[in-house]
Amino acid sequence: MENARKRSSNAPSILVFDSGVGGLSITQALIKKLPNVNIQYAADNLHFPYGVKTEQALVDRIDHILHRFQEHACADLIVVACNTASTIVLERVRERFSLPIVGVVPAIKPAAKLSETKTIGLLATPGTVTRQYTDDLIAQFASGCTVIRCGSSQLVEFAESSLMSADNNQTGVINQENHRQLLVELSVLTEASEKDMDTVVLACTHFPLVKAQLQQLMPKVKYWVDSGDAIANRVEYLLTHHLGLTLEQNSAHGPQYSSLFSKSVDDNPGLIHYLSQWFSNEWHLV
Template sequence: MKNKLQILIFDSGIGGLYFYSEIRKYIPHANYIYVLDNEGFPYGNKYKNFIFDRVTNIIIYMHNLYKFDLTIVACNTASSIALSYLKKFFISPVIGIKPDINESVNITKNNIIGLLATKITINYVLSNFFNFKSLNKIKLITLDANELIKLSEEKMRGKIIHLNKIKNILKPILLNKNIPDTIILGCTHLLFFYYEFKKIFPIGTKFIDSKKILLNKSIMLISENYIKKNKIKHQTVYYTKNNRYFKKICPLLNKYGFKYLKKIYIYK
């Protein structure tokens, strides 16, 4: 019977903290290692090869340091590019997060769906889902969420983000004659704007994200044979560069219970 459960959560920034806080409610006795590639952030404007190399190299590096029971790629962009490879590479389970297309198709009433995501995630959705005949009746309106991602990080650090600023970014969707009745939040960062989106979009708009799927997978993959000890109070963050961005988010990481901050020396 194992007595120490190790879980790795990876993201380019701090959007994955949402999933960390949710998963910890259900699996409180694990040792969580949060890895953020702040040197590569944001991934939304990077090339695929760049992202693939960084995600795979960093996660493999971490697996050489710890024996993880579960690896969570809490980033849509990283999952779209590297998840399949990582699943084949490791024996222990690796799960990621991708836009829940099936649920959005099932619940839309006007057959118009909005997708807020990075360009890479948008292209992934277009190439893997919307080339099927069964989806021909669905109209997909996409929006590059790179600016929203940056704003969400500012909000998480305590800055007040005015609603009009978010609304202006969403104009390409809001100015359509027929507005989507279903919006896919295709990036973990966007979950921190959920209540703002509820105010901006028409009443009754459905917002789809993959947090329930990710939580259920995580809980399902964790064996009941682990000894439940007291909750570990202080968790560890690994980062890729000690830059101004990292110094700004340190207070937030401490707030989430991450007291041990360590640098990854995989890139010079």
């Protein structure tokens, strides 16, 4: 079980975990919904990306590193802000931790309700699009829809590098080379978007961070669906109803935000700059 450590603030604390920066899309939703809650963002960047690793390797790695992060964070609740990890390890980590664990799964259900043409694109990592967990979600919530799957590791790398670049206050415009590469990588979806696909599920937490670029590739898509708001609502419910914690501000200094990494980010000034929008320039190596 996880170790406990006394916190410097009485406000509830959340640990948001991912392999890279993708979980920041969930973090943004949490900050908006829960402005008085302390948040520690934890990235296992030493083992990024998760989407191309075997299931057993991920189970073992995430079990280990999540305990290491929690020993440092002593959070009240953990968000596994990674679709790939959530579809594999939730059962294991929930057995190994005594605190609530919230996972992120593809938003198939709301997408099926939103779609007017009942043709949906599922954009995820290669592992997520082929997993039984995803098959079950589609069978349960989108049996009346045509679901077009696209697994892309390249888009994960694109999102990660975009946020780590020195100009990550970018306008969202894709340069010509990236535009050509992504058109090829996502061709099954870009072609469907010219026909009757009106909804795309962003089933990797990296992808909402580059939604502006995706909209340039598929301008006819009407609905872009991710899990950020649903996760924030679930976290609020668990903190207040399950744990009985108060979410009102109880510190004159406001919420505390910090970031944890499994590998140094000293050579990524762009990432530090991006994080400083919510966090500080300080980070901790675990």
